[in-house]
Amino acid sequence: MTNNTYDIIGIGIGPFNLGLAALCEPVEQIKALFLDQKSQFHWHPGLLLENTSLQVPFLADLVTMADPCSKFSFLNYLKAQSRLYNFYFLEKLHTSRREYNHYCQWVAEQLPSCRFGERVEAISWEENRQDFAVKTQRKDGTNFTYYCRNLVLGVGSVPHIPACFQDVPSEQIFHSSEFLHKRDRTRQSQSITVIGSGQSAAEVFYEMLQAQETYGYRLNWHTRSQGFFQMEYSKLGLEHYSPDYIHYFHSLPQEKRDRLLPGQGFLHEGISLSTIANIYDLLYERSVGGNYPEVQLLSAIEVKEVEKAGNGYRLVYRHLQQNQPYTHETDCIILATGYQDKISDSIANISHLIQWDEQKRYIVNIGYNLALTQGIPNQIFVQSGEFHTHGIGSSDLGLGAYRNSVIINTLVGRTVYPVQQRNVFQQFGIIA
Missing domain, CATH: 3.50.50.60 (FAD/NAD(P)-binding domain)
Structure with a gap:
């Protein structure tokens, strides 16, 4: 060689x-x-x-x-x-x-x-x-x-940018993967909108929430998900992250895998309990004396259109449950919209x-x-x-x-690192 x-x-x-x-x-x-x-x-x-x-x-x-x-x-x-x-x-x-x-x-x-x-x-x-x-x-x-x-x-993987944002290039619209690089500039905005409801969205929102009183911007957190939910983190739920489940899942026909994956979002999407608790605790502390912070949390809305509006942007949403349009204006948009292979x-x-x-x-x-x-x-x-x-x-x-x-x-062609056949307590599928 x-x-x-x-x-x-x-x-x-x-x-x-x-x-x-x-x-x-x-x-x-x-x-x-x-x-x-x-x-x-x-x-x-x-x-x-x-x-x-x-x-x-x-x-x-x-x-x-x-x-x-x-x-x-x-x-x-x-x-x-x-x-x-x-x-x-x-x-x-x-x-x-x-x-x-x-x-x-x-x-x-x-x-x-x-x-x-x-x-x-x-x-x-x-x-x-x-x-x-x-x-x-x-x-x-x-x-x-x-x-x-x-x-x-x-x-x-690479950052996923929803189609409606791809034709609106701007320094004030960016993916959460760039957050630390653009945070200081973002803080000068009058209104900031975070889109997404996963862990990255929650961390970015919490970071901006902590600094809100210092910089005085309005803060919005929007998602098309049905709510701001915790990711499944029970011990038996975690057993899906095991070699045992990989072998079971791979054994299924591809069409069954494709039908199964969308229903498993609770296992790999969502927010950690500690992050949710930190956000709620800070919102509660800021509300003492009836002084509610300028914060909007809104779920079940999906962005359909984005257009320039003055120094900011106008977002046109559709509420997925009420089937009603909703218009929102903001100066800065942070897309915590995940990644794609x-x-x-x-x-x-x-x-x-x-x-x-x-x-x-x-x-x-x-x-x-x-x-x-x-x-x-x-x-x-x-x-x-x-x-x-x-x-x-x-x-x-x-x-x-x-x-x-x-x-x-x-x-x-030999076992260098042993791989166990049984790693979890539960059984996935029926063994013939």
Whole structure:
């Protein structure tokens, strides 16, 4: 194997591919490389607000659920940072988003297999070599080509912008993923509207609510959801985020999976109980003496039209229950409207090798490898884009180490990281 040929190349370095890099590091049979156009690891930098926590326990780090003894564990990170006793006395199962991001940066800095500042331009299949060719452009403008037996696509998701906002470009309309970068400018508005009802929407709204008395703006929180609800967080409910449920869900026909997913929003959408409590407590405190804050919370309304109105915007909604129109004017709009999977442009030259379903989605096998149209011995694994085949746990950080264990075991043809068959108390489906 030449210096520029690898067993596997990862496209994108988010938490999942970073975890794969960490778990591959001690495996001598795997020569791996991971590429990302960013200058360093950053995980949702526009939403790294103070006092915001991951919605999974610290055990859902990059490696622990596969190898608790790994030197890349979160606990070893705390030890290296001389903060282990601080965390011990903190007595919290969940860590902050800011600390999780710093932990991932700490891991990335130790892995020579992770190369930042290198953009993947195109991937092609080299029939003569029986390899994939990965063409990149480095930050200095030079180009380079790597070769690999296998690929793992980890480009992640991109912010979802509803269609009615896409033709209204403005610095005062932006996705919540940019919030920290634009927060100071936002505070100068007279009226701010947050759209969405998930965790990001709640965190942005709470941040703006805390600063409202200082800056004096009107604050609105609108959503097409039926209300501002807590995400399901019961212990048996959480068992849906397990390898057991992945196997059950994947065993169903695709049409049944597609019918099942919309009804599972309570398992992966919504707001944490602590965030809801913080918002309500602050609203209550501000209302003492009958001085209700200039705040509007309105649900079951969907934006239909957006137009410029003076220095701000006019939103035309339709109330989904009353079927009535509603017009609202505001200076600034923050879209906490979630994310959507993106098929990387870099795979255009190999898309003919990949099997696609009727909705132009990947067909993903249970082992996270794509179904390919030709019988090539090489494989393409995915770290995103399998929501429709593997279910609600596909983007859950707690299942990243499990998925990477499956990928590594497949690559070397033996069990490097044991994968248990039974992980939860309940049974999903009837076993014949």
